[in-house]
Amino acid sequence: MSNPAAAPEVAREAQQPPAAAAYKLAKVYGKGETVVHALRGVSVEFAEGEFTAIMGPSGSGKSTLMHCLAGLDTASFGTAQIGSTELTGLNDKQMTKLRRDLIGFVFQSFNLVPTLTARENITLPLDIAGKKVDKEWMDAVVDRLGLADRLGHRPSELSGGQVQRVACARALVGRPQIIFGDEPTGNLDSRSSAEVLSILRATVDDFKQTVVIVTHDPRAASYADRVIFLADGQIVNDQRGLSTDDIYEYMKHLDEHPPAPVPVPDEQD
Numbered sequence: 001m002s003n004p005a006a007a008p009e010v011a012r013e014a015q016q017p018p019a020a021a022a023y024k025l026a027k028v029y030g031k032g033e034t035v036v037h038a039l040r041g042v043s044v045e046f047a048e049g050e051f052t053a054i055m056g057p058s059g060s061g062k063s064t065l066m067h068c069l070a071g072l073d074t075a076s077f078g079t080a081q082i083g084s085t086e087l088t089g090l091n092d093k094q095m096t097k098l099r100r101d102l103i104g105f106v107f108q109s110f111n112l113v114p115t116l117t118a119r120e121n122i123t124l125p126l127d128i129a130g131k132k133v134d135k136e137w138m139d140a141v142v143d144r145l146g147l148a149d150r151l152g153h154r155p156s157e158l159s160g161g162q163v164q165r166v167a168c169a170r171a172l173v174g175r176p177q178i179i180f181g182d183e184p185t186g187n188l189d190s191r192s193s194a195e196v197l198s199i200l201r202a203t204v205d206d207f208k209q210t211v212v213i214v215t216h217d218p219r220a221a222s223y224a225d226r227v228i229f230l231a232d233g234q235i236v237n238d239q240r241g242l243s244t245d246d247i248y249e250y251m252k253h254l255d256e257h258p259p260a261p262v263p264v265p266d267e268q269d
């Protein structure tokens with residue numbers, strides 16, 4: 001549902017349209033006594049060619065924000081955009097095409113197809129879209145993620161970390177305009193985590209792709225150019241160039257001093 005009052009209010013970060021944006025995005029679950037305001041009117045733009053990490057305490061709305069931005073969930077109020085396309089205006093078919101053409105996903109819940117090999121899973125989105133696989137890039141991604149000798153294996157023959165790296169390769173291989181990751185290193189050991197994060201970093205630095213991840217891990221967030229902190233469905237801090245220690249300290253501060261909830265847009269109107 002689109003809210004006509006949801007005019008963009010955030011300052012444009014760059015001359016070109018943002019790779020993704022939310023304007024006064026609100027998400028309400030349930031009603032009456034069980035109502036949950038998962039997002040309380042969040043406005044944020046993600047500039048092209050930037051790596052952003054979204055952090056915040058459990059239940060602060062990180063996944064909800066990412067799912068609304070990626071067209072996997074719909075907002076109760078406000079708008080979400082990919083490039084200049086407003087997602088609320090799209091039908092199912094248009095949404096599927098937009099997700100397929102422009103977005104790469106590294107979500108833990110996005111399972112691989114069990115009957116396909118790792119290689120087939122990685123190229124599946126391109127095969128479906130009828131696009132050619134860039135072999136050089138595919139080899140680089142697969143090498144970097146340590147999957148070269150696992151390409152013929154099916155998901156059941158891979159470890160959890162390898163499955164997650166295959167999902168990461170699948171998201172990267174088509175060089176989508178924007179990559180969303182929900183805890184992309186959640187199940188990985190520190191070495192595999194570093195590989196996944198450094199390849200995400202490289203897609204931003206070398207190919208000017210846009211990456212947005214949700215993470216609980218300050219070390220993972222420190223790979224990002226920008227860290228957005230959510231608490232109780234609102235953005236409470238938005239900074240660039242933070243170190244692991246800075247992020248850790250701010251998360252501690254958030255736990256100790258949770259901000260007061262802001263009124264949600266439907267209450268304001």
Ligand SMILES: Nc1ncnc2c1ncn2[C@@H]1O[C@H](COP(=O)(O)OP(=O)(O)OP(=O)(O)O)[C@@H](O)[C@H]1O
Nearest residue numbers: 029030036038056057058059060061062063064065
């Ligand atoms: N389908 C749903 N029905 C009801 N409430 C929901 C639903 N999905 C999420 N919520 C609630 O919305 C709030 C935000 O959830 P969300 O998953 O976005 O938080 P999160 O910051 O990603 O949390 P975590 O770090 O624990 O994954 C939480 O209070 C959650 O319980």
